[in-house]
Amino acid sequence: MPDRSEVAYFGAGPAPLPTKVLVKGAEAFVNFQNTGLSLAEISHRSQTANQILADTKAALTTLLEIPDSHDILFMHGGGSAEFSAVVLNMVAVWVEKRRREAEKDLGQDSAAIIERVRKELQDYLRLDYLVTGSWSLKASQEAANLLEPLGKGFVNVAVDSRKSASGKFDNIPAEDAWTLTQPRNQGGKTSAFVYYCDNETVDGVEFPNFPKCLDPDSSDEVPVVADMSSNFLSRRVDVSKHAVIFGGAQKNIGITDVTLVIVRKDVLATQPPPSFLHAVGVWSPPTILSWPVVAKNNSLYNTMPIFSIWIAGEVMRGLLETHQDRQLAGQEEVANAKAKQIYDALDRYPEVYQIVPDRSVRSRMNICFRVNGGDAGQEKAFLEGAEAQLLQGLKGHRSVGGIRISNYNAVDVDKVRRLTRYLEGFARKSKR
Ligand SMILES: Cc1ncc(COP(=O)(O)O)c(C=O)c1O
Structure with missing residues (x-):
């Protein structure tokens, strides 16, 4: 039976956690801080649970330097539930803005306000999606699905990177090729939001920087x-x-079951009454996906997995302890250095390893490549050889195949070194 220290796991999620956190977590699962109770047993409304929420929020605020303008929510349902929450909450914001404008023009004539907003909705509502991989594609499809009762054409795919020469999600077209919805003064249509997936886990594509044209100063x-x-x-x-900003915890932050949402407070404050949404023909968010409801209840609208939130807090406190006042700048350096080591090893053997995404958008977190042009036998041999050395979780996503190395924060430098040694050895053998 292998020891934890012997296994190097590169799975895409759930993903490795720092051993220190797991050891402390095992203790907390049985007897949290000598209370005689497991963290999984205590009430989510207890003082202890409230403190855990507050501490985790504080750690995240410090790490990401979250300004006062934003709130932090803990939610259920993973990234997938947020695909729906984004649409329902943000369309509600769009409707509320239009309702307030109509109210200014039409006073208390509620039938006229409803009529005007209903018409504006049909004529002007757009949701802009940058589709740069499998997850943003899924999110855009969920948006189209949720808006289907209103009609078609509300989702504007401002970029679909498969439309490049390769036909694959392996690049991000230049910003001047994006067809974002024009601002209102150029034809009336307005986006409820522009959506992007910062790192595409399946395809190994990451935005190198925040897109310039989305900068609030220029858009x-x-x-x-x-x-x-x-x-x-x-x-x-x-x-x-x-x-x-949203994300499931189960890759870089903690274990599955908790979803983090960082939301600007004006979004929370710009929501119409559900009856108005219904009157103009739009779904109101189900209560469990309603950001304002979750915020009002300090993320305790219903039973939250306090153990999972505590684990996330421990991971965050670990990062703060390691990098001190350098916070995420420190972690960024480590992540970049590990990714560079892996890409350098792959780049040394281009005839054996073919990295899928374009160099300019290579993900630092999910490194996707083919072995010998996707030769099934060679890729199988690669994976079997890796398994034999306890290098695990390397199989590419079932939808794209190939190999994927997930280089999340808890994958330590030594394990990356072991992996690069294997990459080198395998390449030298197959070149012979
Ligand atoms: C980038 C991204 N978004 C969304 C999801 C969906 O997350 P969940 O499985 O938590 O619903 C994933 C899952 O791997 C992902 O990688």
Whole structure:
């Protein structure tokens, strides 16, 4: 039976956690801080649970330098539930803005207000998606599905990177090729938001920087929504440029069951009454996905997995302890250095390893490549050889195949070194 220290796990999520956190977690699972109770047994409304929520929020605020303008929510349902929550909450914001404007023009004539907003909705509502991989594609499909009762054409895919020469999600076209919805003064249509997935876990594509044209200084203040499920806490992020950032915890932050949402407070405060949404023909968010409801209840609208939130807090406190006042700048350096080691090893043998994404958008978290042009026998041999050395979790996502190395924060430098040695050895053998 292998010891934990002998196994190097590169799975894409759930993913490795720092051993120190697991050891402390095992103790807390049985007897939390000598209370005689497991953290999984205590009430989510207890003083202890409230303290855990507060401590985890404080650690995240410090790490990401979250400004006062934003709130932190803990939610259920993973990134997938947020695909729906984003649409329902942000369309509600769009409707409320239009309702307030109509109210200014039409006073208390509620039938006229409803009529006007209903018409504006049909004519002007758009949701902009940057589709750069499998997860942003899924999110855009969920948006189209949720808006289907209203009609078609509300989702504007401003970029679909498969439309490049290769036909694959392996690049991010230049910003001037994006067809974002024009601002209102150029034809009336306005986006409820622009959505991007910062790191595409399946395809190994990561935005190198925050897109310039989405900068609130240069755009028409369209709210920006980002899925950071798979690169959360791996680099610095300018939270102030985003209306919403979300991600499941189970890759870089903790264990499954808790979803983090960082949301600007004005989004929470710009929600119409559900009856108005219904009157104009839009779903109101189900209570469990309603950000304002979750915020009002300090993330305790219903029973939250306090153990999972505590684990996330421990991981965050570990990062703060390691990097001190350098916070995420420190972790970013480590993540970049590990990714560089792996890419350098792959690049040394281009005839054996073919990295899928373009160099300019290579993910630091999920490194996707083919062996000998995707030769099934060679890839099988690669995976079997790796398994024999306890290098695990390397099989690419079932939808794209190939090999994927997930280089999350808890994958330590020694294990990356072991893996690169294997990459070198395998390449030299297959070249012979
Ligand atoms: C980037 C990204 N977004 C969303 C999801 C969906 O997350 P969940 O499984 O937590 O619903 C994943 C899952 O791997 C992901 O990698």
